[in-house]
Each structure stands twice: as structure tokens, then as C-alpha cells.
Amino acid sequence: MALFELQNVSKHFGGLQVVSNLSLAVEQGEIVSLIGPNGAGKTTVLNLITGLYAPDAGKIVFDGRSIAGKDVHQITRLGIARTFQNLRLFLNMSIIENVMSAAYARTSANWFQIILRTPGFWKEEQHIRAVAEQKLAFFGERLVGYRFEQPAYSLSYANRRRLEIARALMTEPKLLLLDEPAAGMNPKETQEVTELIGKLRDELGLTIILIEHDMGVVGGISDRVIALDHGEKIAEGSFEAVATDPLVIEAYLGRNENMVRK
Amino acid sequence: MSNNGTKTTLLRLEDINTYYGPIHILQGVSLEVFAGELVCLLGGNASGKSTTLKTILGIVKPASGRVVFNGEAIQNQPTGYRVERGMAVVPENRRIFGSMSVLENLEMGAFLRHDRDGIKADFERILGLFPRLKERLHQLGGTLSGGEQQMLAMGRALMSRPKLLLMDEPSMGLAPKLVEQNFELIQQVNQQGTTVFMVEQNANMALSIAHRGYVVQTGRIVLADEAKNLLDNEQLRKAYLGR
Amino acid sequence: MHTQEVGKPMDIFIATLPQQIINGLTLGAVYALIALGYSMVYGVLQLLNFAHGDVYMVGAFIGYGVMMAFIPESGPLFAPVIIIILMLLVAMLGCGVLGIVIEQFAYRPLRNSPRIAPLISALGVSFFIQNAIQLTLTAQFRNYETEKLIAPAAGIDLGFARLSATRALVIVTAIVLMIVLQYLIKRTRLGKAMRAVAIDREAAAMMGVNVDRVIIFTFFIGSALAGAAGVLTGIVFTRVWHFMGFAAGLKGFTAAVLGGIGNIPGAMLGGFILGLAETFAVGFISATYKDVVAFVVLIIVLLLRPRGLLGARIPQKV
Amino acid sequence: AQAPEQTIKVGIMGPFTGPAASIGQEQLNWAKLAVADFNAATGWNVELVEGDTQIDPAIAVTIAEALISDPEIYAVVGPAGSQEVEAVAAAFVDARLAHISGSATRPSLTTSGFDTFFRTVPTDAAQGPTDGNFLAYELGVTKLFVIDDQTSYAVGLADEASAAFEAAGGEILGRESVTQEDTDFSSLATVIGASGAEAVFFPGQIASQGALLARAFAEQGIEVILFGADGFFSVDDFIAGAAGTTEGAYVSAFAPDIHDLESSADIVARYTEQYGEFGTFGPPTYAATIVALEAIQRAYEAGELSREAVRDQVAATDQELSVLGGPLAFDENGDVLDASFYIFQVQGDNFVLVPTSADEAEPEATPSS
Amino acid sequence: MSQNKIGVDQWVEQYDQRVNKAKGLQGFIARTSQRLPPWGWLIVLVAVGALLPVITQNNFAIRIAGNIALMGTLALGLNVVVGYAGLLDLGFVAFYGIGAYTYAYLSSDFSGVHLPTWVSLPIIIVISALFGLVLGSPSLRLLGDYLAIVTLGFGQIFVQLMTSLTRVSLPGHERPVDLTGGPNGIINLDKLSLFGFTARTVTDHYLILLVVLAVALLVIYHLNRSRIGRAWRALREDELAAEAMGMPTRRLKLQAFAIGAAVAGFSGALFAGWQGSVFPANFDTTLLISVYAIIVLGGLGSLPGVVVGSIVMVAAPDILRDVTLAGTLFYVGVLVTLIGAIRPRWQTALLIGLVVVFGVIVRLIVGALDAQALAEPQLSNSLITNTVRSWLIIPVNATIIGNYAFGLLILMVLGVSRIKHSVWRLAALVPTLYVLIFVWETRLSQEPSVTRLLFVGVLLIVLMIYRPNGLLGQKRVEIV
């Protein structure tokens, strides 16, 4: 059975049908890429999955349970984490705290323990910190060292993206939703990120839904690609199949093949 | 392409040092953009590209050094003044006016212009270039998708008919088909006489349309050359172009 | 003796309702003008200008000064209309300049600090103005001699209520000022610049908006309206004193929020509704619980419409 | 006698800034005048130490501590409000420091065993019945509307007067509270007009509020009798500030108008020259300050200048003629002996003493107008 | 400097060369303060605090210190709500009032109940926290300033009800019942009694409050450095992202309100016990202003900031009460400002010299024109004052002229601050300083109560301009 499933989900804003009757399924351990022209509804799909928007119709099933109507934080607790296309960091908190804060749902120290600093609290706190440092270390040198205690606002754009990914990882998700993780990175850095995503699946066993406009990334790691346009699925299959689909080329890739970065 | 004869300098940074709080970010950055040129600024993440643009625009003030625009030292002038002198920007993070409609956002781009007809013509032209914006004309800027916002930021900057167009990753978040179009558009704008200085991570394409390029690394300019030489630069290719 | 028979509460309600509406509109007009300045400054800077009430107080004193200068013992020097216009103009100009000075010295250095930091320098300004006035003009109450300009008897007897000329003047002046303001903001480039600055100051600058100038202008207009409100208060309620700004400032803030803070028509509506709510509370519930009733109304409105009456919910995209 | 070598100070507590500053400043000015007069008369150099309470009891407590901890202070004038006295009295008792208020009128203050507290004004228990009875018997009012301004002064007085009025068979049609900041009385006026009340009793502290209420009545053509208390006794604010609308209104005050007292004419002249017009809250503070200063002087001359001794001297005060126009002495609780009240009516530009059956035995201080 | 390797991020290795470390005294202070751990600071605070009653028997000084501790504790509660959770709560003092009134009900003749404090305190904490939950519930629906105004409403309603619930008809009572004592409040409350120890003197109370402040600091510090504290701050930064990262934002908001209210209620009870009475006027907007000023002045969200803010906000106004002291402070303050603001130093000396000369010239001119216009200077017991007064001219009608001079002074100060050129500014400063001294001697020193508040106003403005993020606050950015 699929780890995650969208069944005939629709969403509209005013007169604009943004997602219509979309169904898709993701298996445990799969990396599925969502592609499609700007405004196709990709981000909206993520918002529906994470409960930020309520679907007009359809069912969203995760781990065998319907999650529509649940609170956002409950969905996260169930094991779905995401990054935001328009970064949403806790800018005035330090980098390490940005990550540590996301452990909230996975920790349990209560008021009593916190105020009295019981051994249980210390253990948990040290554990959170160690894990957070480990998540940040995923990105090599970029987010470590003196930067741990720097406020997040002092990061450059792409590093903020990396921090978002680290923060999402801290919620210990089963399903990770990445919204354009490679935006703002040069080809070399994009390669880094691509490898990293692969590592997340291989080492942490995550299932990943990826939105990306960089065909290098999509082609590099996707098990499956789903193309959307106007909120509808227009193609689905392996990267090669989708990338050569005339509908996709017409709507998304453009005629000039060499424009697709390798 | 104006590689021949007399070139007038439109923008010059002279030994710029910029700090964020106590941290020294730009260390003696000097660069020059000639009128009519298309110059791109490359660099890894956190190398100081956006900071350079912000310094040019006056969003951060350099601790020392001069920013000369059109012969005038402007490093102590506020942003608004520089824009009045003819700069326009596609900022990092887009900075769309979220609670204004697409239409109003575009009008804001033409804030300093008074030629109604010219504005109208440019407006039509931009909607022609980005048909998606035309479809979303009365939608609030903040509710656009990421890529749509990027188009809007582009359109908004073009609405001011600048002398110097500054762009921080103008193709970020755009679909491949549009990336291609976007670069064509930039080239076209440049050919029509607008000087362009852009930060772009899609280095291959950026260098393919640019005249010259600078490479910034940890707050210093480490390379400056003709675009085609940069494309062939072994070091650069390894470091950035991933080939 | 002009005693009406004490009737059933319903009779009294119906009999006094028209008069209470007039009373409420007058009070509301003043609140609305104060709220406008509050709301404008808020709209542009997201700053709660707690010194606004004191600017209003200064306006009332300027009006008083002008009035006394032109009404010696011997009687008014000019036609009453001219004197009233002069009072308004001088007070508006004076307060406008005061507003600019306050902005320059107390708020500008704090533009990039946390949002509630300017709140504290605003309080400092408020302390300063209040006590500067008390120091130089003493804590005594002053009374506008409105009766020397407008005969107390002048007005229209509607039968069921009386609309005195003073009240008519206040309501009409306030509405005219609001219309002018609305025009200024809706129909000029300045309005657009103000909105842009409000949404994103830096981005507005990138569009070539002279942010400083827009902010100065906002403070000028907002403070000028407060000055006008001060004069109108003086004209209709006569008493002015150094501490009058404090409560008025709170009321203005309340009205602005009620209408949807940052929203110009909202501030007007909020002002009138607050005025009416207070008046009706006194008229039909209890003067003691006037403020309680006003705040309960406010709380109910906000729980139903969390962004105030006219504040639009800005859809958020993630 | 020789002026003392050491520094001698008198403290004063009152609301010198903030919403009640108009009252506090008047008291302060009168106290300053009293100290100046005393120094001029004796050649002493007493200093007045200001303690601004902003009418907040918590601040009053801190200030009391400040005054207590200054050993050069031998007596204190104030505090102004009853609730402040309640908050600070215990500390003064512990410090044995006498404090004499010129405006705190709550009856219980002097009956709670605070033996260092004195006041130069009589209590609400004395004034309330006078007012209630006058309304009922002299004016023949049967339906009364009562307003207070949420100060302990006004609330207490309104309560006492209402009780007396009801005991006399009158009916209270309504009781409302306003705040001292209020300036718009029009809606309240409408309510009162519609209630059928024949008179309004409004013992507010702030005279201009009485004028504002009267103006609101006039504007709406409502005819009721306005009756106020000491607070409204101000020619400037209640008569001049009302532009004729208070004509015929009554106020009660515990002292005759000192403007009209020959014995105080000199003081009044000096005050007006320096500080301008004044109401009724000031002169009792002058009296209180003089009581304090003379007690210090007596204690000094008796060779024993201590706080305890000064307190005893204050208790032993026996002035033949105070600024208020009569003798001034305290009973064993610290209240003024033989307090009586006077009722005035606004006639033209002045307050005119109304002869009442209650005070046939009126002293020589008959008004001159 | 190492050669840049193209394509490698070198910020971390180059960090030490690139950061500008503070030098001199400032740097020394910054470095030592960082070296001392937080609990070290707490011990220093308590130790220094406990020394006070040993140093001085002056009850006024100790009471001020007690007020500082009390206000500090109260501000700590607000700091949780505003500084951490970012909820603009303008009804905060109502909880202080609720705590105080509950104490009054539980420990006075008014209700006839006399519980010892250690029994009543837990009850008070629970009741305040419950009120916190109730009043916090609008925060689930309302944002930013809309929440602010609603909570402000609650605060005002509380004060109004305490003032006017004096004649309430209750079922089962024939006569209307007085529920709150009205403006006269509830008096003769029981003294604070903790496990057999009854607080009687000012020092007793001060020591209790000092310990309470220390404990509150510790508790809040612990909360902040925990999952809950991080979640609060995340909530403040971006509610939606916090929610998406698994934080139950609604519950967290209510928790913040409840803990803030509990701290406030607790402080309120101690306040009531100390004052021995409660009045509605205790819980007015003035108090709200002070608490906000404390947390913002100290630096929003900073715990040491709360202590420093509280010292400034409580002590400064009270110190300025003393006229002689205020006079000295005035002259010292002017001098220090000049020394700090004018570089190079010799210019300061020159300036002072010029002002003295200016004064002498003015005196000569006025004396020559009209010797009668000069009043005999009133001498006081302060040396500075006497010197200055015999140098200055004091006109006979000093009050009126002083008032005009005050207006002129404001204009001159505004003008001088606009002059960029240093020579002109120095020249303009000469008459400005003269007028300043003139205004001080003729008006300000004569009206200590008003002057005190004028100075508090100026102090607030100047401190905020000087440290826009508060005295000990971190730089913050607003979310764009």
C-alpha cells in the first residue's frame, strides 16, 4: 500500500481552479518530483498535504489514515514535513535554535522538568542539540562553526534554504516535501543538493516529494515524475518519459532542448 | 556589442568595504559597468553577491569606498535617490507588494514616470511578455505563485525604464521554458540600450548572453573577464558550472 | 419646570434617541478625526503613535490662543466664521509641524528597531509635551468662549431633538476634512506611495519612492487632523487642559482599531461608532459603565470581524 | 525668637502632575505661599519638599517613605485623596510624623486610630446631610439625580447626601459616575432631562465639569437645579467658564468664600497676584501648612524639636482665626472642631451665601456682595 | 590573508579576521560579561541586592529597591507574553490587579477570610492563570494590534469594575452589596506571612521580593531555554511556520498568557500585602506604561534587560524627586553629554569657557540697560546653584520670562541638532547652553514635580534613540 495518497483532490481560490481532481500515490522510500509551469498548482498541493489549505473535495491519506481536517501541527506530528518556497524561517532566532525548535513535537519535557532542570530534561535537551547539529552538518561547512549562534537573518538566501531543509528534517518526518530546494544555487551547488536528497532517502529512509524547476535535479534523482498544468495531471512516469511528453514540452520545457540544464 | 572604442562608465564601485554589524563582508570590492553593457556577477552562495547589489542600491551603506553612478558619487544617498537617477532592481526575494494587485505593482514600477502614453505602451508590452500576469492582473501580488511573482518583479523593474537594471537572480523559480524566454528578454532589453548588471546562478546561460563577468568569493572579487573567457575558465567551470 | 413625566423605559428611549444620536455624532466626529491621524501613521509605519493624543491637546491650546487673541473683551475682531477658520488653520499648521518634529526626533532613529520600541519614545514625547504645557501654561482648565462666536441658542429645533449650530459646525467640518483626506489619498500618487511604504518600506524605496518625504507628509496630515480635532473639541465641549490628550489618544486608537487600523474610511467609521456607542451607553445603560460598554462593543466587533469593521482580510499565500 | 540653626522642612503630598494636577497644583501653590508667609513672619527658613503622588496610592506610599526617611522633615501636608491617606497613614503612625490633609474627607480616616493624621476640612459625614437636607427641605426637591466622579471624595459625599435625602422622603431617580477626564456631558444631560429629576447633585472635584454639565443642560433646554460641593466652588471655572449657564446653581462648602473675608483679604491678594484665581481646595491646605509650621515653631520654642513633639503640638492647635475665617482646632480624632457648612448660590458673577435655617447662628463672616 | 579558493565557502575559517571585536573598556566589559555564566549573574544580583540593607538603613532607598524587584518580577511575566510569544497584551496589569484583589479577599476583614500568605499564594496563582487563559483566548483569533486593543479593553474594564461595583444587588441580599470597596479600595490587609514568618518592615518585604525576583528570573530563564521557550519565540517569528514545524500554536499562546498572568497575579499579591491595601488606581494605565517601558528599554526578550530596565524606570523617577540631587544631576548630566558628544575634548572646555563669558557679557549688558530688572538671586544650600545664580541674570518676573525661554530653548535645541558643521554648531551651542541654564534656574528647578516628568520623557526618548533595541537587547529584524 502506498505511504501517501491524494484521491481526487480539488482546490479553488475564487474563480480560479488551482487543483482539480488530482490523484497521486507515493510509495514508501520513493522520490517523486512534481513539475509543471509556474502557477500550475504545485505549491498548492503541498499546502493541501500539510493542512495549510483545506481541500474543496477529495481525500488525503497518509499511512493508511485520512489526514484531511487535521490541524497543521498534528499532520507534522504524524510525520510529514516541508520547506517553503518563500522561505519562512524564524529570522530572529539563532540558526541552531531554528532547528532545535522543530523538535517540539518529538520531545516531551514538561513544565515541571523544564523549570527544575531534571536529569530527564538535560538528557533530552542534549539529545536535541546533538541531533540539530547533525542535521546542520548535512550541508558540510555552510551552516556550522560560528554560525550556530548567528541569527538566521544573517544568512544568505541559499543558506536560508539549506536551513529550512535542516529544520524540516528535525521534525523526524517520514514524508518530506521539498519546494524548490535548489533555487538560488549554481550548478555545482545544485549537484550537492541533488546528492543530498538522494542521501536522505538512502540513509534516513525518507519518502520525498520534490518540486523543482531544475531538470538536472529532477532527472538526477526522481523515481517518478508527475507533471501538472492548470491543476491537472498531464503526465506521469519516469523522467525520460515525462520529459519527452509533447504536452510537457509544450507547456513546460519549451522547444529548445538544450535549455534544459544537464 | 560595444567592445570597441570609447566606453563611458555608468557604474563604478571603488574599493567598497561593507559590514553587517561587526562582520566585514565586502572587502575592497571594485568593479565597473560601462554604459550599454550586460555584466554578470557570479559567485557561490554567501559570497556577497546580494550584498554587492544592496550596496549599489544603498540598502546597506558601505563603511568606506565610493559608489559612482553616472559620474556622481552616490554612496551617501538614500535608495530612492538612486532609483530616481535611473536604477531599477529585481530584488532578491522579489519583494512584491503583497496586498497590492498585479496591476498596482506594475504601476509602482512606473512610480517616477509621468509619460502616460509611454507607461501605457510599456505596460502592454510587459503583459505581452508575461501573459500569465495579464491573466492575474487583479489578483493580489502576495497570492501569486513563486514563479509568477518572479515575473511580476521583472515586469515591475522594466516598467521604470531604467538606465541601469540591477537583477538578483532574475530566473529563480521560473519554469525552464520561461527561463529561456527570460534570458532572451534580458538580452533584448540590453540591446535596446539598458545597461544590465545581474547576479545569476544559472551561470552558463548568464555568461552566454553577457559581455563581461565578475566572480566574487567570500566578499572579494577574484576574477574579472570577458564572458566568453570566463565560460572557458577551467577553475570556474569546476567551481561553479559543475562540469 | 420643564419636567417630562417619567415614562416607561421604552418611551424614554424613543423620546431621547434622536438627541442621543446627535450627541453621539458630535463626539464621534472628534474621535474620527483623532483616529484618522492614528490610523494614517499606523498604516504607513505600523507605529502606534501614543503621542498623538498630546498633539491633539496642543491643537486645542493653539485654537484657544487664537480665539483669545481675536476676541478681546470688546468682542470679536472679525466675523466669527473667519475666526473659526483661522483657529482651525493655525492649529492644523502648528500641529502638523509638531508632528514632523516628533517624527524626526523621536521616531526616525528607531525605524529599524522592533515594532514596539518607538512606542516607548512615543511615551517619552507624550510625557514631554504634557509637562511642557503644564510648566508653561499651568494645570488650570481653560474654556473656549464659543458663545462669543456662535450664539448658544443658534441651531435648529427639530422638535424631537435640538441640533445646535456648534454641533452642526463640528460634524460638518469633520466630514469635510475627511472627504478632502480621502480624495488626497485615493486620487494622488501620494496615496499609492503611502500604501507602498506601508507594505514594504525598502521595496518602496526601490521603486523610487522618497520614503522620508512620504512619512513626513503622513505625520503632517495626521497631526494636522488631530489639531483640527482639538479645536473642534474646544468649540463644542469648551474645556481644554494639559491632560486631555491621554484619554483622547486611547479613544482614537480604539476607534482606529475598531474600523480596521490603517484603513482611512475605517477610522472614520470607527470614530463615529465609538462616539455613538459611548453616548448610547450613557443614554440607555449607564454612564458609569460607559467605557465598559464601549469596550464590550469593541470586543464583540473584533471577535466577529478580527480585522475591524472595514479592515480587509489579506489573503495569505504560503 | 532666634531662627533655628538646623534645616527644617515640611513635606507636601498631592497630585502635582497628571489628571488631577489642577487640584494638586492649587494646593501646592497655597502651601508655598504659607511657607513663604511663615518664613517672612518669623525669619525662619523652612523648606517645602514636594512629593508628587499623581493620585496613585502606590506612589503615595513610596513618597511617604521618602519623606519619613528625611530626618529634617517634621510635618507633612497631605496627602490629598482619602485613598492615599488610607495607604500611607500606617507608615506615618510608625514614624510618629504628623500629616495634615486639606482635602481628604472620608469619615473613617480619623476614626481608624491613626493618631498622626489630622485634617483641616470636615468630613463627608458632616457635609452630606447638610446637602441632602437642604435639597429636600429648603429647595423642596423630591426627585434627585446623583452623579459622582469616581473619586473617593465624590463617592463618599454622594453616598452620604443620598442617604440624607432619602431619609427626608426624597426619591433618587438615578446615580451615575463620570470620570474626571470627561468633557462631553450632553448624553448624560439628555438622560437627566428625560428622567424628570428636579435637581442634580454632583459633588465633583473639578469645577469645570460642573460648568460643562450646566452648559449641556442649557444647550438642550433642560431646566434642573444643579447642586455641587466644594469642588465646584470656583469663580473662574464654575461661573466664568460656564458662560451664564450655572446661574442659580448651588454649591456647598465648609468655609465661607475666603475671597470675601476681610481677615484673609491680604492673603487672597498675594495669592492671586502670584498664582492667579483659585477654588476651594487651596485655602484648607494653606491652613494645614500653617498648622504644621506653627506646631514646629511651638515645639522648637519649647526646646524639644522632635516629630513626636510636633505631632503633639499639631493636636494642640488652637487658632483663633485661620485663613478659613474662623477658629481652627482639632478634636481627639484629628477632625476640625465645630465644622459647619455653608451653601452658596451663583448669582451673576459671584457665589452668594444662602442663609439656611440650619445656620442661624452664622458667624460674623457674612458675604459682602 | 589567505588566497581565496574559488568555489569554496571560506567564511568560517576567515571569521576571526573579519569580525571587528569591540576594543577598550567596552570590549573588556562585553568579554567578561560573556564569561560569567547566567547563574553567576544571578548570584551577583542577589548578593549585591542583599547587601543593600546592610549598607543603608534608609527605608526610602530600600523601598525603591523593593519596588525595583517587584516591578522587575511583574515585567518578567510581561516579557514572556510580549517578548517571547510576541502577543501584544495591553491588559496585563489587570492580572496584577486580580492577584492583588484576590489577596485582599483572602486576607482581610473585608471578606472576613484570613488565610496565611503561603496558603493564599497558590490559590492566587491558579486564579490569575485561569483569568490568563480566559483573556488569552481572543489571541487565538486576533492578531497584533487587534489583540492589543481587546486586551486593553479588558484592562480598562477591570479597573472600571473595581471602581464601581460598590452597589451590586445580589440575590439573597436585601441591600446592595459592596464587592470591591470602590475608589476607596480595600484596606487593612493582613501582612505577608510565609510559614510562620510575618513581614513587617520595609527590609523584610524587600528581601522577600528580591528572592522572588531571583526565582522568577531563574524560572523564566529555564522556560526560555527549553522546547517551550523556543516554541514561543518561533511562534512570535512566524506563526504559520511554527505550526508547520509541529508546534501547537494555540496551546502555546494560551500557555504564554497563563504563565504571564500567573507571574503578574503573584506579584500583585505581594504588592497588596506590602501596601496593606488595594485601590483601583493602583492598576491604571500608568503602571502598564511603566511595565512596557521596562521591557522595551531593557531590550525586548532579554532577562538582564528586565532587571536593568526596571532599575532605570523605577529608580530614575524617584531619584529625580530630590530637588538638590536633581539639580546636581542636571549639571552633571549636561557636562557628561557635552564631553561625550563633542570631539575633540578641548572643544568642550572652549565651549564651557565661552558660555561663562557669554553669561558675563549678558549680565553686563542687562545691568547697564536696566539694573532694576534683576532680582536678587535666591540662594539655596547647593554650592553649584549658588555659584550659577550669582553669574546668571534672574529677572524679577522670572516665571513668565522663564516660560518664554523654555519655548525658545526647545527651538534652539531642535535647531542645534540640525546643524552639521561643527564650528557653527559650537557657536550655536553657546547661547543654547546659556538659555538651558537660565531655564533650569528660573523655571525647572522651581517646579520639581513637572520637571521630573519632563526629564523622564526626555530620558525615554534619548535612551531609545541611543539604543534602539533596548539597553541590553539584541538587534532584530522585522519580517519582510
Ligand SMILES: Nc1ncnc2c1ncn2[C@@H]1O[C@H](COP(=O)(O)OP(=O)(O)OP(=O)(O)O)[C@@H](O)[C@H]1O
Ligand atoms: N490564496 C490564493 N488566492 C488566489 N490565488 C491563489 C492563491 N494561492 C495560489 N493562487 C494561484 O494558484 C495558482 C497556483 O499556485 P501555486 O503556488 O500552487 O503554483 P506553483 O505551481 O507552485 O507555481 P510556481 O512554480 O511558480 O511556484 C497560481 O496561479 C496562483 O496565482
Ligand SMILES: Nc1ncnc2c1ncn2[C@@H]1O[C@H](COP(=O)(O)OP(=O)(O)OP(=O)(O)O)[C@@H](O)[C@H]1O
Ligand atoms: N543582515 C545580515 N546580517 C549579517 N550578515 C549577513 C546579513 N546578510 C548577509 N550576511 C552575510 O553576508 C554574506 C554575503 O551574503 P549575500 O546575501 O550577499 O550572499 P549571496 O552571494 O547573495 O548568496 P546567495 O547566493 O545565497 O544569495 C553571507 O556570509 C551572509 O551570511
Ligand SMILES: [Mg+2]
Ligand atoms: Mg510554487
Ligand SMILES: [Mg+2]
Ligand atoms: Mg543572494
